[in-house]
Amino acid sequence: MITPILMLGAGRMGGAILEGWRRANAFAPVELMICDPDPSPPALAAALNGARLNPPQAELAEARTVVLAVKPQVWAETAAEYVPWLRADAVVVSIAAGVRAGALAKEFGGRCVARVMPTTAAAIGQGTASLYADDPAALARAHALFEPLGAVVDLTDEDQMHAATAVSGSGPAYLYAFVEALEGAALAAGLPRKEAARLARSTITGAAALLAQSDAEPVDLRRQVTSPGGTTEAALNILLSNTGLPPLLREAVTVAVRRSKELGG
Ligand SMILES: NC(=O)c1ccc[n+]([C@@H]2O[C@H](COP(=O)([O-])OP(=O)(O)OC[C@H]3O[C@@H](n4cnc5c(N)ncnc54)[C@H](OP(=O)(O)O)[C@@H]3O)[C@@H](O)[C@H]2O)c1
Known part of the structure; x- marks a missing residue:
């Protein structure tokens, strides 16, 4: 099961993803939980349609998929803040630029991890997402999240993420x-x-x-x-x-x- 999806950070990029999912009818808003102290307009719109915005911590354990969409500078402290509440089999999909899968898995208590470098055109279904995961199930999860938002490109080596970031992310x-x-x-x-x-x-x-x-x-x-x-x-x-x-x-x-x-x- 992919849902419920918990999005940690819903600023410019997280908001673009939420907007793209809304347009594509990819996930019902009630299947979304969003944690952000300063949510973007698409996050507020999702909340109006039934998404849970900043739900009580105990509810975070419902999430099957966690999308990490905070700035790279605060990713580790964000992970530490939420990891105690997550279920053991939650899959983490990170869009944080430059943060390696090994570091993510460590900070998220060994949970399966995928990395994605998206673009903001996801908001109009014309995004491009570069995907990397060691684990096939985590890769499949990232596909399920990003295929409704535009093109997806699988990378076979994590080091290619740097080039994907430089060419596509930027x-x-x-x-x-x-x-x-x-x-x-x-x-x-x-x-x-x-x-x-x-x-x-x-x-x-x-x-x-x-x-x-x-x-x-x-x-x-x-x-x-x-x-x-x-x-x-x-x-x-x-x-x-x-x-x-x-x-x-x-x-x-x-x-x-x-x-x-x-x-x-
Ligand atoms: N923007 C792009 O085009 C783009 C493209 C590809 C990848 N990315 C990646 O996407 C990620 C987010 O970038 P962005 O441009 O969307 O940044 P952003 O607009 O600053 O959004 C991040 C959001 O996370 C919130 N936040 C901070 N700490 C949090 C916490 N502990 N728990 C929950 N939410 C928290 C921030 O709130 P505050 O404002 O209150 O700090 C902000 O609303 C980055 O890792 C970046 O590498 C971005």
Whole structure:
């Protein structure tokens, strides 16, 4: 049994997961327990629909699945706070960046553990979740939680979680930064602010939707919109140069991987 599900911490990411489950009708709100001193709007909405918000400690023993969704800085003290109340066969699914499965299992009294690196697009059913667990039952539990929220990718080696964090966990911010930069370039090219914002945003979301719906590779889609000697080619000569996007992104991902390792200890 997966439910009841106990979510420890329901801030930005925990809230996005709750919102995604609500949209997908994945779990009945009455099957959810949420502990958070400062719950996000989706957690408050779940509570209005029947989820138990900050239930009495004795009720925590009902939970079959525990989702750890607090900041990595406070994960260990949070685990220590709740572990006395959890049932022995509860499965722990952690989304805390960088916190290793071995450390989680130790702090959660040897319970089965899965790690997940999700994205906030889970809120609209378009999340991406990287999953890792030694234990097949824990992996299956993580699948059951995250499949209603978008794509799931199984990792075979826990060390790959650092790269998944750098590429996928942090990836949405890269795209938002790209859109910001494109809007800035549009302004600099003489477009009024409103039109610059509309053109940059709609062009990128449309192109991303086309990529999602097409069987073609990104390189093929790029070639389809690049005429020899045209405007796109002129711009791509800068973007794909030796100092352009590929080396920049390699460097960005490398430093993010390094930071993930530092945070994980
Ligand atoms: N945000 C993302 O895009 C993203 C993506 C992938 C993974 N993650 C992971 O998701 C986790 C949460 O990140 P976030 O951005 O959602 O953080 P957040 O917005 O700060 O949410 C964490 C929530 O946990 C609450 N909390 C703190 N201590 C608690 C305790 N002892 N018991 C119950 N709740 C407690 C916090 O309350 P207070 O505000 O009162 O401290 C806050 O509401 C992190 O481990 C992060 O690595 C986040």
